[in-house]
Amino acid sequence: MDKDKKVSLKDIANHLGVSTALVSYALNNKDKEARVGAEMAEKIRKAAAELNYQPNIIAQSLKRGTTNTIGLIVADISNPFFSSIARIIEDEARKYGYIVIFGSSDESEAQSKLLIDVLVSRRVDAFIIAPSEHTEKQIKGLLKRKVPVVLIDRYFPNIETDFVQTNNFQVAYEAVEHLIKNGRDRIGMMAYDTGLLHMQDRINGYKEALKDNGIKFKSAWLRKVSYPHLVRDVQSGIKSLVDPELKVNGFFFATNTLAVESLKIINHSGIRVPDDLALISFDESIAFDFFYSPLTYIRQSIEELATEAVRLAIARIGDKERKPEFVVVDAKLIVRSSSRKGKK
């Protein structure tokens, strides 16, 4: 037998002396609708198994107009937060018979557009996107073309599509309140300098917690970092912490990347955690476990974010007219030593 050549419907049809249509019907279990004889159906299925028939998915895709493929766009697949999400999306999608094509946008609008174009031309059935700033138009363009889009991690207020996100505001509020309850009254925050709402929500949660606890927010407490200049901006941000004018005694990082980069500097700064400065970070990092004062952090349920995203994607592929669903996943504050009561 020729193991090299792929066997097609036609091969099976010729082998049995029937038409390809009949073979197609039988193998798609359309016995009833297409009125395939019981014994013939059996013969065909047996032959297909014997010849080790594997349908040509490309041909199926062309005919059916669907590819059973999900396009995943994140900021950076090498970031553990996103690669963990990717891992679960991959497993989850496969359960439904879908595969995943991915791309990293690097938080760049142009790169995002390029990726979307590539994936559209690959005819993905749905997108799961952690959108970068200023990509609303790209997303809207997809929706106008009736391409299913599920937003994950980040969202846009006036885009009517499914999304999954963490309860950023509430858990940020909770984290900052935790700092206050542990005796901190001058609390700073570091965030990315972006209009993306998940980030704004975290900032607003921080501000609201201050306000509700009678602490007047000072704008110098909030350090914004630009994504492309992470290292530079973090450096200057942390340096300002030791400014005697500022005297913050608690600090909240909006993401793990910001925290990790900052901790490197704090490690050599003479700042004592948590005595001088209590710390909390959003997200996880293995680095948090090894910092001399293990970090209190906010654990997002990556598992739930990812499985929900896939569920929404599949649901929308199945019914493009269904009402958009907004899923909010609870995150959890994991308290450890970096946020313990200070000496003061």
Added chain:
Amino acid sequence: MDKDKKVSLKDIANHLGVSTALVSYALNNKDKEARVGAEMAEKIRKAAAELNYQPNIIAQSLKRGTTNTIGLIVADISNPFFSSIARIIEDEARKYGYIVIFGSSDESEAQSKLLIDVLVSRRVDAFIIAPSEHTEKQIKGLLKRKVPVVLIDRYFPNIETDFVQTNNFQVAYEAVEHLIKNGRDRIGMMAYDTGLLHMQDRINGYKEALKDNGIKFKSAWLRKVSYPHLVRDVQSGIKSLVDPELKVNGFFFATNTLAVESLKIINHSGIRVPDDLALISFDESIAFDFFYSPLTYIRQSIEELATEAVRLAIARIGDKERKPEFVVVDAKLIVRSSSRKGKK
């Protein structure tokens, strides 16, 4: 204009009153070979641009028999080592017009087979695989069917295909010799319990370094950890380090996962690094920077591993008969405090 519907060759052809064949020739820049008139070619290209024509890649794939897709199989995409590789492969592949479909094998033979089958049925043009144990037959099966396969990170001795790997033996040797030069004479190692040769190479490098420096290897020094029971095995492995019988004063981790898991335990064990025990790990981890005595480690050139893998894959797609190429990438020992001279 109808923005929803995709425009096809036929639409352009109708629009200009010519045949689809002519349009195809023109858009594929086959003016010369297919004898397309200069002005007509211009007209066609202009119309294509105006109508915003995007070729249907599915149809092209069906006709051409190629999908411009690379299948990537690694142990676990959520492992930073592999996600970093994935990131570079993604970028690199796109430069050549390829996209990447990925899957995680979890070091499981069965899972690997499943993934390979899925990707084969998707007609990927080439595989880049970090193979799991006992998957030689699967790889050989692919090669028999003339599917290009590039092995990365791991390899099999009697499989004739392209591969890229780190100089595991040499750099492991170098690492262990470094420990010896820093006064360590009882050196242990932790490795995965696998027959995979990259792991054996690291172990052999370790043993050879001992031997060449007149240290007699003791089998109790070598701790093997099974991948599915990582935590359990690491725990018992590290506990045995404090065994007064053993008294190792230097230790070498074969991967970052082993090191990170071990460091968690060492952190609470009373062992003092590097005074009691000098440490070196293969691979990187952000955790290494934050361990109280920053770890000396072996930095693999992920960049080079990944770009070479893509280069080999593309080269083989272009010429299936070319001689397999074996690329060895130099890794580098990054010396930090965890391997400094002991007190003794």
Added chain:
DNA sequence: GTCAGGTGCTTAAACGATAAAGCTATCAGT
């Protein structure tokens, strides 16, 4: 004036599958 050869296009088959529509026995009902 004829013919070889080139130019500029069209026709048609093919990739591999799907599915609507069509054809031919057979069978039940009257």
Added chain:
DNA sequence: ACTGATAGCTTTATCGTTTAAGCACCTGAC
């Protein structure tokens, strides 16, 4: 015996490309 329905298959068109082959027409050489 005639009609209509039904079971069991085949024919054919189609998805959107690619590409070999074919067909006019024109030019230049002899």
